[in-house]
Amino acid sequence: MKQTIDSIYIFLLSINLSELSEQEINEVLSDSQNIPLFQNPIFILLIGAVTVFCFGVYFAFLLRSKLLSWEKSKVSPIPLGNFKTRSSWLLSFTGLTLLFTSVLQILDFSAKKSLIFSTITSFLTGFIMWKVIDNLMKQLELGKVKEIDEYF
Numbered sequence: 685m686k687q688t689i690d691s692i693y694i695f696l697l698s699i700n701l702s703e704l705s706e707q708e709i710n711e712v713l714s715d716s717q718n719i720p721l722f723q724n725p726i727f728i729l730l731i732g733a734v735t736v737f738c739f740g741v742y743f744a745f746l747l748r749s750k751l752l753s754w755e756k757s758k759v760s761p762i763p764l765g766n767f768k769t770r771s772s773w774l775l776s777f778t779g780l781t782l783l784f785t786s787v788l789q790i791l792d793f794s795a796k797k798s799l800i801f802s803t804i805t806s807f808l809t810g811f812i813m814w815k816v817i818d819n820l821m822k823q824l825e826l827g828k829v830k831e832i833d834e835y836f
């Protein structure tokens with residue numbers, strides 16, 4: 685895949701548009717179509733972005749419904765970790781992993797290294813954010829929400 689993209693890039697840099705024949709243009713375009721869809725970083729980027737958006741919005745709606753039920757009928761927002769919230773959270777950070785991986789591949793990192801780095805980054809970010817949201821829900825239930833300055 686990298687060779688194909690590099691050859692297209694070098695070809696495009698070295699051409700004069702008036703010197704191109706139709707056969708040469710078709711040859712370059714056919715080379716670019718040899719990349720399988722699931723190995724195309726732009727396709728993976730789109731899948732990751734859609735996954736992050738859909739499951740992130742779903743998680744936000746779940747959290748909003750917990751807050752509204754707590755506000756109206758004092759139903760505790762804890763435990764935060766039921767199946768729906770955990771799965772939507774996990775799937776949104778899986779989409780973030782795909783998004784990071786594809787961006788790193790577009791920037792010419794290897795697929796394996798991109799996936800490892802993206803998985804570690806997404807896992808750490810997701811874990812820390814989950815703890816912050818869980819802590820906020822516990823404070824909300826107790827009625828003692830700390831200001832952001834008290835954390836530092």
